[in-house]
Amino acid sequence: xxxxxxxxxxxxxxxxxxxxxxxxxxxxxxxxxxxxxxxxxxxxxxxxxxxxxxxxxxxxxxxxxxxxxxxxxxxxxxxxxxxxxxxxxxxxxxxxxxxxxxxxxxxxxxxxxxxxxxxxxxxxxxxxxxxxxxxxxxxxxxxxxxxxxxxxxxxxxxxxxxxxxxxxxxxxxxxxxxxxxxxxxxxxxxxxxxxxxxxxxxxxxxxxxxxxxxxxxxxxxxxxxxxxxxxxxxxxxxxxxxxxxxxxxxxxxxxxxxxxxxxxxxxxxxxxxxxxxxxxxxxxxxxxxxxxxxxxxxxxxxxxxxxxxxxxxxxxxxxxxxxxxxxxxxxxxxxxxxxxxxxxxxxxxxxxxxxxxxxxxxxxxxxxxxxxxxxxxxxxxxxxxxxxxxxxxxxxxxxxxxxxxxxxxxxxxxxxxxxxxxxxxxxxxxxxxxxxxxxxxxxxxxxxxxxxxxxxxxxxxxxxxxxxxxxxxxxxxxxxxxxxxxxxxxxxxxxxxxxxxxxxxxxxxxxxxxxxxxxxxxxxxxxxxxxxxxxxxxxxxxxxxxxxxxxxxxxxxxxxxxxxxxxxxxxxxxxxxxxxxxxxxxxxxxxxxxxxxxxxxxxxxxxxxxxxxxxxxxxxxxxxxxxxxxxxxxxxxxxxxxxxxxxxxxxxxxxxxxxxxxxxxxxxxxxxxxxxxxxxxxxxxxxxxxxxxxxxxxxxxxxxxxxxxxxxxxxxxxxxxxxxxxxxxxxxxxxxxxxxxxxxxxxxxxxxxxxxxxxxxxxxxxxxxxxxxxxxxxx
Amino acid sequence: xxxxxxxxxxxxxxxxxxxxxxxxxxxxxxxxxxxxxxxxxxxxxxxxxxxxxxxxxxxxxxxxxxxxxxxxxxxxxxxxxxxxxxxxxxxxxxxxxxxxxxxxxxxxxxxxxxxxxxxxxxxxxxxxxxxxxxxxxxxxxxxxxxxxxxxxxxxx
Numbered sequence: 039x040x041x042x043x044x045x046x047x048x049x050x051x052x053x054x055x056x057x058x059x060x061x062x063x064x065x066x067x068x069x070x071x072x073x074x075x076x077x078x079x080x081x082x083x084x085x086x087x088x089x090x091x092x093x094x095x096x097x098x099x100x101x102x103x104x105x106x107x108x109x110x111x112x113x114x115x116x117x118x119x120x121x122x123x124x125x126x127x128x129x130x131x132x133x134x135x136x137x138x139x140x141x142x143x144x145x146x147x148x149x150x151x152x153x154x155x156x157x158x159x160x161x162x163x164x165x166x167x168x169x170x171x172x173x174x175x176x177x178x179x180x181x182x183x184x185x186x187x188x189x190x191x192x193x194x195x196x197x198x199x200x201x202x203x204x205x206x207x208x209x210x211x212x213x214x215x216x217x218x219x220x221x222x223x224x225x226x227x228x229x230x231x232x233x234x235x236x237x238x239x240x241x242x243x244x245x246x247x248x249x250x251x252x253x254x255x256x257x258x259x260x261x262x263x264x265x266x267x268x269x270x271x272x273x274x275x276x277x278x279x280x281x282x283x284x285x286x287x288x289x290x291x292x293x294x295x296x297x298x299x300x301x302x303x304x305x306x307x308x309x310x311x312x313x314x315x316x317x318x319x320x321x322x323x324x325x326x327x328x329x330x331x332x333x334x335x336x337x338x339x340x341x342x343x344x345x346x347x348x349x350x351x352x353x354x355x356x357x358x359x360x361x362x363x364x365x366x367x368x369x370x371x372x373x374x375x376x377x378x379x380x381x382x383x384x385x386x387x388x389x390x391x392x393x394x395x396x397x398x399x400x401x402x403x404x405x406x407x408x409x410x411x412x413x414x415x416x417x418x419x420x421x422x423x424x425x426x427x428x429x430x431x432x433x434x435x436x437x438x439x440x441x442x443x444x445x446x447x448x449x450x451x452x453x454x455x456x457x458x459x460x461x462x463x464x465x466x467x468x469x470x471x472x473x474x475x476x477x478x479x480x481x482x483x484x485x486x487x488x489x490x491x492x493x494x495x496x497x498x499x500x501x502x503x504x505x506x507x508x509x510x511x512x513x514x515x516x517x518x519x520x521x522x523x524x525x526x527x528x529x530x531x532x533x534x535x536x537x538x539x540x541x542x543x544x545x546x547x548x549x550x551x552x553x554x555x556x557x558x559x560x561x562x563x564x565x566x567x568x569x570x571x572x573x574x575x576x577x578x579x580x581x582x583x584x585x586x587x588x589x590x591x592x593x594x595x596x597x598x599x600x601x602x603x604x605x606x607x608x609x610x611x612x613x614x615x616x617x618x619x620x621x622x623x624x625x626x627x628x629x630x631x632x633x634x635x636x637x638x639x640x641x642x643x644x645x646x647x648x649x650x651x652x653x654x655x656x657x658x659x660x661x662x663x664x665x666x667x668x669x670x671x672x673x674x675x676x677x678x679x680x681x682x683x684x685x686x687x688x689x690x691x692x693x694x695x696x697x698x699x700x701x702x703x704x705x706x707x708x709x710x711x712x713x714x715x716x717x718x719x720x721x722x723x724x725x726x727x728x729x730x731x732x733x734x735x736x737x738x739x740x741x742x743x744x745x746x747x748x749x750x751x752x753x754x755x756x757x758x759x760x761x762x763x764x765x766x767x768x769x770x771x772x773x774x775x776x777x778x779x780x781x782x783x784x785x786x787x788x789x790x791x792x793x794x795x796x797x798x799x800x801x802x803x804x805x806x807x808x809x810x811x812x813x814x815x816x817x
Numbered sequence: 818x819x820x821x822x823x824x825x826x827x828x829x830x831x832x833x834x835x836x837x838x839x840x841x842x843x844x845x846x847x848x849x850x851x852x853x854x855x856x857x858x859x860x861x862x863x864x865x866x867x868x869x870x871x872x873x874x875x876x877x878x879x880x881x882x883x884x885x886x887x888x889x890x891x892x893x894x895x896x897x898x899x900x901x902x903x904x905x906x907x908x909x910x911x912x913x914x915x916x917x918x919x920x921x922x923x924x925x926x927x928x929x930x931x932x933x934x935x936x937x938x939x940x941x942x943x944x945x946x947x948x949x950x951x952x953x954x955x956x957x958x959x960x961x962x963x964x965x966x967x968x969x970x971x972x973x
Contacts, residue, residue: 054911057919060854060894067853285920525918713957736863
C-alpha cells in the first residue's frame with residue numbers, strides 16, 4: 039500500500055495561526071458601515087394569549103429605526119423537521135400565543151444596544167395567561183392544558199404528543215417468558231446545555247440588489263439559507279449565508295432561530311445592516327438546550343447473560359415546539375439497537391409538548407441518556423447473574439458483518455476489539471469489583487465501562503456535499519468547500535485530503551469555505567458526516583484535478599498518466615528522476631493546449647447513494663447510515679464517602695472511527711467529549727421552575743474548568759483505510775464518545791460505592807442518600 | 818454620559834480616545850481599537866474569554882473600565898507576536914492541538930503567559946490552578962496543559 043504523507047498524520051490546524059493571534063473573525067466581531075443593533079422582546083409567561091401589542095412608544099424613541107412583531111412577518115411556520123407527519127409548528131415571532139418564557143414577541147433595531155434595550159421596555163404587550171404544564175408525564179395526562187389546540191398532532195390517547203416513534207421486531211412478551219432474568223428500571227436524564235463560548239449572534243445586511251447577506255454563528259450555512267429564504271419569502275438565491283469563525287456549537291446552532299430571522303427582517307425593513315448578539319443570560323434563558331430524556335427499560339436475559347428481549351419506552355420533554363424532539367425519539371431507537379444483538383425488541387418513543395423552551399440536539403443527541411440507561415442496567419444484570427461486566431458486553435456485542443434490522447450493514451465493526459482493548463489497557467478484569475477491600479476507606483476507587491455507537495452521516499437536507507479544487511497559476515491550489523469549521527477541524531482534514539491527492543503541502547492550499555454563494559453545497563457540521571461525506575467530495579475533486587494535471591503532463595513528458603506521480607507541486611515520471619514538470623508549467627500548458635482550461639477539479643458525494651431519503655421517523659424503516667462508529671470507554675473514579683463527591687480521574691476511550699484522518703484532531707474530539715461527559719454525568723443541570731430558568735450564568739451552571747481536567751487515554755481500533763483514487767469509508771468522531779463515558783462514570787460510581795444512581799447528574803447528595811439507604815437496610 | 822478623553826497604551830502604541838466613563842476596557846479595545854481578539858462570552862467575569870494583560874497581570878476586561886486602565890501597559894493577544902514571529906505559547910497551542918473553536922484561545926494564551934512570566938517552570942497543578950478562570954468547552958484542557966508545559970520547557 040502506498041505510504042501516505044498527509045492523511046493519517048497529526049497535522050496542526052489550518053486555522054491555528056489566525057486563532058492563536060486573535061485575528062480569526064467570529065460573527066460577534068463582524069461590523070459593517072451603518073450597522074444597527076437589534077434586540078428581542080421575549081415572553082415573560084410560559085403560556086399566554088397575546089391580546090394586543092403596542093409598539094408606538096418604542097418607535098418614537100430617538101435612535102430606534104424599526105420595530106417588528108409577528109404581524110410584520112409572512113406568518114410562515116418553521117420546524118427542525120418539516121414533513122407531512124410533522125408539519126412546521128413554530129412562528130419566528132409569536133402571533134397570537136406564546137408557549138414558553140423567552141419566546142420571541144418583538145424585535146427592535148436601533149443605533150446601539152442601549153437604545154434597543156430601552157425600546158424593548160416601551161413595547162406594551164397585553165397577555166391573557168393560560169394554564170401551563172412543564173413536566174412531560176403531566177402533559178400527557180387527559181386533564182393537561184392543550185399546548186397546540188389547533189395543530190395536527192400524532193393521534194394518541196395521551197395529550198400533547200408532538201411525535202411518536204414505534205419500532206421493534208420479534209416478540210418481546212415471548213422473549214421475557216423465556217428469559218432467566220427480567221429487569222425493569224427507569225432512568226432520568228436532566229436538562230443540560232451546550233455552553234458554546236460564542237453566544238448566538240447574527241449580522242444581516244440586505245443590499246440594494248435585493249440580496250440578503252447573513253453572517254451567523256451556526257453549524258452550516260446551507261440549512262440556514264433554506265430556512266431563512268423560506269420564512270422570509272425570498273428566493274434561495276437572494277439569501278447568501280457567509281462564513282465567519284464559530285465559537286463552538288455542539289448541536290446548539292443548527293436550526294433557524296428567531297434572532298437570525300429578526301436581524302434579517304429588520305435589515306430588509308430599514309435597508310441597513312442589523313446585528314443581534316444574545317447575552318449569556320438570554321442564551322441560558324431562552325436558547326435551545328439539549329434533550330432531557332426519560333428511559334423505561336425492561337430487559338430479559340438468559341442465565342449466561344445473552345440478551346433475549348428488550349422493551350424501551352422513551353419520553354422526551356420537547357418544550358413548546360417540536361424542535362429536534364421528534365428526531366431524538368427516532369435516534370434513541372438507533373442507540374438501543376446498534377451496540378448489542380437484541381433478538382426481540384419493542385421500542386416506543388414519545389416527544390411531548392410542554393411549556394418550556396424548545397430543545398435542540400446536543401452532542402450525542404439522545405445517545406448519552408440512552409447508553410446511561412442500557413449500560414447501567416447491563417451492569418446490574420451482570421452482577422445479578424454473577425457475570426463480569428466485560429464478559430456480558432462481549433457476549434452481546436455487535437459483530438463485524440452484522441446486518442442491522444433496518445438493513446444497514448456494520449461491515450467494519452470494531453466493537454469487540456474496543457471492549458477487549460479498553461479492558462486490557464485499564465486492567466479492568468483485575469481491578470473491577472474490589473469494593474469490599476476498600477471498606478472503611480474515605481476515598482474509594484471504582485471503574486466502569488460503557489459502550490456506544492454512533493452513525494456517520496445520514497440523509498437530511500441538503501443531502502450532499504460537493505467541492506471544487508482549482509489549480510492556480512503559481513501551482514498552488516484553492517479548495518472551495520461548503521463545509522464549515524466549527525472547531526472540529528473540518529478545513530484541516532479537507533486540506534489534508536487535497537494535499538494527499540495532489541502532492542502539495544498544507545501551506546500550498548487556500549480554502550474558501552462555507553459561503554452559499556461561492557462555495558458548493560455541503561451537508562453541514564451537524565449530521566456527523568463531515569469526514570466521510572464532505573471528505574469524499576473533496577477527495578473526488580482533488581483527484582479530478584490531478585487527473586487533468588496528469589493528462590497535460592503526460593503529453594509534455596511523453597509518458598503514460600499512470601506512470602506519473604505528483605509531489606511538491608511537481609509532476610514526475612515514476613523511477614525517472616529529473617523527468618518532471620511543475621504544476622505551474624502544467625497549468626500553463628493546459629491553458630495553451632486545452633482551449634484555456636485552467637484545471638478545475640470537481641467532486642460530490644452523498645451517503646447511501648441509492649437510498650431516496652432518511653428513514654421514517656415514525657417507524658424507523660429504511661436505511662440510516664453507511665458507517666457506524668463504535669467505542670468502549672472506561673472511567674476510573676474516586677468517591678469521597680463522606681461528602682459524596684466524585685472525581686473522574688482517568689478516561690480510556692477505545693474507539694473504531696474507521697481510521698483517523700488526523701489523530702491529533704481525533705484526540706481533541708475525544709478529550710472534549712470526555713470533558714462534556716464528566717459535566718453531564720456529575721454536575722451539569724439547567725434548573726427550571728414553572729418554565730423559568732434558574733441557572734442563567736456560568737456560576738449557576740458549572741461546566742468543567744481546568745482544575746477538573748481528566749487524564750485521557752486513546753486506543754484507535756482501525757477498521758478502514760484510505761487509498762488514493764477510491765472513495766474511502768470512515769466514521770464520525772465528533773459526538774459519539776460522550777455516551778460511553780457518561781455510562782462508564784455511572785458504572786464506576788457504583789463500583790466504588792455500591793450505589794446505583796438512576797437520575798443524572800450524579801450529585802453528591804444522591805450518593806450519600808444511597809449510602810444511607812444501604813446502611814439502613816443491611817442484607 | 819459625557820465622554821472623557823483618555824490615553825491608553827495598548828501593545829506598545831498610545832491611543833487617545835474619547836470614551837464614555839462607563840465603557841469597559843473590553844468594549845474599547847474591541848470597538849474603538851478594532852482589537853477583536855479579546856472576546857465576550859459572558860460579560861460578567863465568569864469565563865475569562867476577555868482576559869487581557871495590564872502591566873503583565875491578567876485581568877477581566879469585561880469588568881474593567883477603560884478609564885481605569887489609563888497609564889498602564891495593556892497587552893492584548895494581537896500584541897503577543899513580535900515582528901510576525903509567534904510567541905512560543907502561540908506556537909505550542911497550535912502544535913499541540915490546544916485550539917479548537919478558538920473562542921477562548923486569546924484569553925487562555927494571555928493567562929498562560931502571565932503564569933509563565935511569574936513562574937517559568939510551573940507544575941502541572943500550578944498551570945491548571947492558574948487557568949481555572951478560563952473556560953473552554955472544546956478541549957477538556959488536556960492539550961492546553963500539554964501546550965503550556967511544552968512552552969515552559971522552552972520549546973519554540
